[in-house]
Amino acid sequence: MTRFAVKATLRATNAPTGPLGRTGARMAREAKLDGHGTWIGASVPRKEDGRMLRGSGRFVDDVERYGALHAAFVRSPYGSATVNSIDVAAATGIPGVHHVLTAADLDNPYLLAVLERDEFVPTTMPLLAESEVRHAAEPVAVVLAEDPYAAEDGAEAVEIDFTPRQAVTDLDTAPTGPNVHSGLADNCLVDLTMFDDDRLDGVLADAPLTVEAEFSSARLAALPMEGRGCLAEWDDRDGQVVLHASTQVPHQLRSGIAQALGLPESTVRVIAPDVGGGFGLKCVVGREEVVIAAAAARLRRPVKWVEDRQENLTASFHGHEQHYAVRAAFDTTGRLLGLAADIRCDVGAYSAFPFTCAVEPLMAATELPGAYKVPAYRARGRAIATNKPPTAPYRGVSRPQIVLVMERLMEKAAAALDLDPLEVRRRNLISEGEFPYTGASGITYDEGSYRESLDLAEKTVTEAGWYSERDELRAAGIPAGIGFSCFSERTAYGTPIMAQRRMGMTPGYDTAHVRMDPTGEVIVTTGTCGHGQGHETTFAQIVATRLGVHPDQVRLRQGDTDLAAYGWGTFGSRSIVIGGTSARRAADDVAAQLRRIAAHLLEVDESDVRLMHGAATVRGVPGASLEIAELARTAYFRAHTLPEGSEHGLEARGSADPPGTFSNACHTVLVTADPGTGAVRVRRYLVVEDCGVVINPLVVDGQVRGGVTQGIAAALYERIRYDGDGQPNSATLMDYLAPTASEICPIQITHLETPCPYTEDGAKGMGEGGTIGAPAAVLNAVNDALAHTGVAMDHIPVRPEDVLSSLSRPLATVGGT
Amino acid sequence: MKPAAFTYHRAHDVREAVELLTELGDEAKILAGGQSLAPMMNFRLARPSALVDITRVPGLDYLRHDADGLRIGALTTHRAVETAGVPDGFRVLPRAARWVGHYPIRCRGTFGGSIAHGDPTSEWCLLAVLLEAGIVLRGPRGRREVPATEFFHGFFATAAEPDEMIVEIRFPGAAPRAALTEFAQRQGDFAVVAAAVSLTIEDGVCSAARLVLGGVDPQPAVVDADQALVGRSANETTWRAAGELAAESIDPPSDGHGSGAYRKRLAATLVSRAFTEAATS
Amino acid sequence: MKDVHLISLSVNGNEHELVVESRRTLADMLRHDLGYTGTHLGCEHGICGACTILLDDQPVRACLVFGVQADGCEVRTVEGLADGDQLSDLQQAFSDRHGLQCGFCTPGFLMLAEAYLSEADSSADPESVREAMASNLCRCTGYQGIVEAVCDVARSRHPAGST
Incomplete structure (x- = not known):
């Protein structure tokens, strides 16, 4: 294995001395606390880079399954319309088309996002539109065919009879326009008045200067270079639908699928392979992902959907x-x-x-x-x-x-x-x-x-x-x-902070698992799900520092609901704080286990053992040293040499919820x-x-x-x-x-x-x-x-x-x- | 975004290409660089029943200067024009090439393809009209040359018959003082407005001028700004006046890239800048 | 009846023979028929450049070329850049300069840069490099690492010609 030639150094900042030198002092303090041997602050080259640069990263459309069907969604051409009828006969006759599914074929499933507040109007989001469409490009049916070309041929041939209605398209006309959802007053889904300070009107009336202004920002697309996409397959051995999906939040996606389809969560496995950017677009559950999972579970056949750029700009979030x-x-x-x-x-x-x-x-x-x-x-x-x-x-x-x-x-x-x-x-x-x-x-x-x-x-x-x-x-x-x-x-x-929003599902905590194997290499499993942020590298830096090993020896496993404890994924600038702290806490537990083994073998006090540069050394006893790999071998293969009651293996869980x-x-x-x-x-x-x-x-x-x-x-x-x-x-x-x-x-x-x-x-x-x-x-x-x-x-x-x-x-x- | 089905035919020479077009009927299209056609097919906005691939037709990739002017073979890539050594009077062509899409687009896209596509903001369409080029077509009825000024009939519509192919674009006369400039918010995008101009200056006075705008009409728009130009001193004031006159004489459409009013202001700026560049070229 | 053609081509020096439907893009053919999944599809209308490859040494958007058109051609994709595990100078520069994050646009940028750097007049002038790299879209990096990486390699490959 090659080792990076990077010396662990603390970050040299551009913070000047003088009045602003406070930060420099903090840095010095940190440096003293950690001493050398830390990887924190080092520009370690990214572990992700090699495969991405060689073109061997594995994004969802790179995952192939024999016999997979390819999906194309039939989407509404209208901003608002009643769906009178759907005729799939012509589409099913198109060469290469295997199935055309509508909401009725899937028992009218929907997603329901809940906020437990009186000021919130819950509305369901049908996976496929039933009697009405509420935005252009809303999915109405899905065509499954032998390749994406034939699927698009089929999608063109699905005949839907719509009665268009007047659409509501901006904030100013929405209150007086037709209801987007039946009975939705003023088209207002949430109306919250918060932090209403009694004194405010007086303050505004009496102030020497009152500034009144209006500000606006346009609708945007997050535009990850890889659009959304997924591949679902039925695994008969595990009795699971396994969904490879380009997502930031595998567990949330699993929960969404389970809730929409009425399945136990254990029967759904979501795997995020390499994800080509998310920027929030992929931190919610898409209708298409659930439809594809449902189709694969129903047909017992792999089904793939890869969002194209037109869908990404018009039909995505x-x-x-x-x-x-x-x-x-x-x-x-x-x-x-x-x-x-x-x-x-x-x-x-x-x-x-x-x-x-x-x-x-x-x-x-x-x-x-x-x-x-x-x-x-x-x-x-x-x-x-x-x-x-x-x-x-x-x-x-x-x-x-x-x-x-x-x-x-x-x-x-x-x-x-x-x-x-x-x-x-x-x-x-x-x-x-x-x-x-x-x-x-x-x-x-x-x-x-x-x-x-x-x-x-x-x-x-x-x-x-x-x-x-x-x-x-x-x-x-x-x-x-x-x-x-x-x-x-x-x-x-x-x-605690997320709970203030009163969502039906409150995200926040996360959990990591750290395991050192008998050769001294480390696997970290996390519920966060990096997609370009370099987590494989930064988590390795954190864990390697605690365990005294090289970051190359630390591998991160993420994005798999069957591997990781329930985690909330990667969004909201949370991963290194919550996931990284979880990993560090788990690593500290494993480090303590290593120190106990070393203390036993070297016959020294546990508190004098330090883990650094791949070895356990003893404070004040130069020359007393054991390779960490030797400690790992001992833990697994010579457990009988350890004191009675020692833990088996070298692993720990850590959580954080700041x-x-x-x-x-x-x-x-x-x-x-x-x-x-x-x-x-x-x-x-x-x-x-x-x-x-x-x-x-x-x-x-x-x-x-x-x-x-x-x-x-x-x-x-x-x-x-x-x-x-x-x-x-x-x-x-x-x-x-x-x-x-x-x-x-x-x-x-x-x-x-x-x-x-x-x-x-x-x-x-x-x-x-x-x-x-x-x-x-x-x-x-x-x-x-x-x-x-x-x-x-x-x-x-x-x-x-x-x-x-x-x-x-x-x-x-x-x-x- | 996958194209609808079509049959694919590779032509090995011009005669075969024309024969294939004749045989395959009106829904067949020529495939050259494909940089405009392929995206439209991927969106299924274009659905040709057949493609006649001419990319391997030999002898259509050239820039040649002779007594009849500068001849550019239809399969000459934008990049080849950009990097070509051309006689003095035609330098506007390589200079304008940098406005054509991006580098890989320029490496694959062809001069003839741009003319055939007939996009009203296309640099080559504008320059063909500006410099009164001839579009040389080959069809079952033989060879003919259509003046560029009569070739463009509206968005993506040209005088070429479905069974004809462009083989050459002939620029008859040198235009030593010519320039093209354009505006798009991002580098490499289709122009919101483009201005192509040529000038004759005698003794510091503008004696003749020609002006073509893109992005203001369904086809390259020849604008008569002689009133502001001819007989005037060749200086910034004149160029600005020409820009204002050009802006007044057009009625461009509005879309997400800019309102008609904005396009008029862009035209004023770009015309003035193009004349400045032309005067100093 | 599908319109299909038997074609042969070379990809990174490997000879391939296959039957391809006329409408299948070169990008889909490389990815799904031949397994060169390093070439990514980001827009399928020629703007993002994620599918940029070299076709007979010219940089092209593989989404705008039909697979059948590559009959008899030499294709180079991102998979052909490294020598086994040894990254090329360009790939190494991208890593050193943090010119990639999610990695999805990366193969297209690498092939674009390869084409740019192979031109005799490619310079290490950041503005020229920026203009060339503006051919493709990246959503993660803000382009700085990409531009720096290409400048580095332009300097090292063309020490005399750099400006």
Whole structure:
């Protein structure tokens, strides 16, 4: 086996000395505590890379089964319609077509996502539409054929008689439009008023400055490069339907299948092979996945479905379509006194299982204040049904929008008060000495570097000459602007926090199992399910550090419901905090077992045994040493040499269920606008990131850069559009503008490290932060570039057309910010 | 996204291709680079009953300069045009090639294929109209040359009969001062608006000009901006005025990539920029 | 009746002979008939580039070519890059620069970069590399690692020609 030539070193951060050197001191302290032998903080090359680079990764469509049937779904051409009849006769006659299944053939199964709140209206999501379709591309029937080509031939030949109805396609007309679900008043699925502070109306009435504004964000597709897909087969030996699926949440998918089909969970096994990105799209249960499982179980024949890009853009889950009406009160120094928000989320036609359609409004209403102190707060959050596909919690989940709202408010207040907008932020940010801070919505924030990250970002870009560059560009007639966004993001929501949502199924905890085999190699099993985040590497770093072995000796098994204890998968920036802590706790148990064996064999005190560099050594006794592999051999093969009552084998379970921990960051961006086309170009981007202790800088920086790219995409490029009839207008990658390398600039990252108090390694979650911070920073930069026009834009994406019309708007007609 | 069934036929020369087209009927299509046809087939927006693959027809991959101008063989790839050494008066062609899709698209897609596809934002369609190229067709009734200005009949519709194939595009005259520029939000995308221009400047004065816009009409739109150009000084003010005049004289459609009003503003900008580039080329 | 053709082709130096339906794309044929599943399908309309391969040394979207068209051709796919377990310089650079996360777009980027790097004028100028790499889509990395990896290899393969 080759060993990586990487020396375990602690992360060298760019944290400067002086007033900001606090973080450096923390680092030094950590270094002392861990000593050498730690893999935490090392840029260990990813264990995943080799197979991906050789083309031997195994994604779901790479799994082949002899005799498999291929599925194509017959989908609604209408946004809203009654289904009068379905005629499958012609389709079944198409060469290669074996079966055509409708809802009736499967006993009308459905998924039901529940929120245990009076303000929530539960609605069922039929796996295949029965008497009505509620969005274009809703599945109505499935054709199973010998190959995907014949399946599509068959799908074209299914004749469905629809009576189209008027569709509801936007937030403004939804309350008065036809009901998306029968009897659904105002098309409102959730209406929650939270944290209603009695004092707020008075505060707003009396404040020296009240800022009123509306903000909106477009519907987006998460757009993993691999769409959804699954292969189901009946395993007669185990009496199970085995589903390989491109999912972030194998256990939740198993539960969804079991609930929808009325099966014991033990009769369903879900396996996530390599998963080509998820970004939240794959953390809910898709109708298609359950249909394919049902078909395979019924037909006792493998069935495969691979979502194509058109389905991915039109029939999959969307997210991110929100509107905020906000009033904020400030004093004359720019201190925020109170905040009232009316939040509406266009959640589409159904509640996704198991998170429900409330995930966006609940997140938004609960976490809007973010990194800022809001003394008086009220938020109303609504989920509005429309005739569009349902929504899943896309990367960031409402936080890109709430950060955008808060950051725009800071800018607006500063403009109205003629103050420095960064100074206004500093006056409102939760700051050192105030942690742990409990905010108006009851959230307690663990320690972060909110002000420090802003200070460092401002210092960095000033020293790097961004402001002079901006001014030179402006002097040359090119609109240029710099934008900031400061934010914190709660990551790793444990059960107590998730329980506040009152979902029918409450995610949160996770469990890991660590087993060392007789050769000293380690297998870690986890209920999390990485899909590009490098978990095979970072979990190995954590476990290897505890066991004194090399990360190459640690293999991660994930994404298999028969292998792992019930786990909640990978979403919500939870895996390294919850799954990693679970793995570390299990590894610590195994390490203790190893130390006991070593202490016995070396006849020393257990507490003096250290595990490092593949050996057990004894403090103060140079030369006393045993290979860890020798300890493992002893544990399994010479158990009789161990004291009576010793455990058998070398394995342990560990669990974690933290309350959630706050990462934070400050993003800064320099943009220019083309005065002739309105096209905005991101020229420079800086992230000062604090996600606690960094396990693997390579991986963390990759997550940040990818996240920022998606945030830039949301701010400037991507938009899922529907016309008034509910027809999708963004069904291709020519219309849905995911940015290419040419649209994205190098992204500079600096780390501060404020360790998390709840996790063993001090790590905080960080998978979403880039996406969360970028839209606000970019929008602020665009507004800065357009400052001379007097136009203020509060929507994303900002299109070139918006910019150009601002630039050519006669100044006389322009209002204030 | 799998294409509907078709029969596949490989032509080994032009005569065989034409014979196959004749024999297979109106629903047969020529397959060259396939960079536009294949996606449309995968979406099942195009459902030819048969494909006549001409990619192996020899002798259609060339750029040749003679007394009749610059001749480009139908199977010449965009990439070949991009990297070709062409005589001075035709440099606009390789310069414009960088706007054609992305690098792998340019390696596979063909000049003739773009002309046959007739996309109103296609760089080659615009330049063919701008430079008054001739589209050389071969069919069962022989060979004919159709002026590019009469070739494009609307979205994906051309003067080519179903049994004819494009064999060559002939650019008759040099255009030393010509340029094409366009706008799309992402690099490599179809243009929202594209402008192709050519200019004659004598003694610092614009004596003749030609202007073609893409993305504003179902076919390349020849816009008469002589009023703002001819007899005027060759300078930025003139180019801007030409842009404004061009914008006023079009009525482009709206879609998700931009409203008609926005396209007009883009036209003004791009025309002005294209003339600036042409004047300095 | 399906319209089928007997064809032969070479993939990474391996000779194959098979019967393929006319409409089957080269991507599907490579993946499901010949087992070269490293070539991925991300959009099937020529935008994402996940299926980029080399067809007679030219980079092409395998979703926009029909399998039957590859008759008699030489195809190179991602599986042909490494020498056994030994990664190529380009593959190693992608790992060193963290130019991949989920790995789904990776084979397409590698083949795109191979084609780019094989051109005589390929430069290590980040802007040129960015423009070439803009041919494909990646949703995970933000492209930075990809661009850096290709620049590294351009420099090492063309030490004189780099700008």
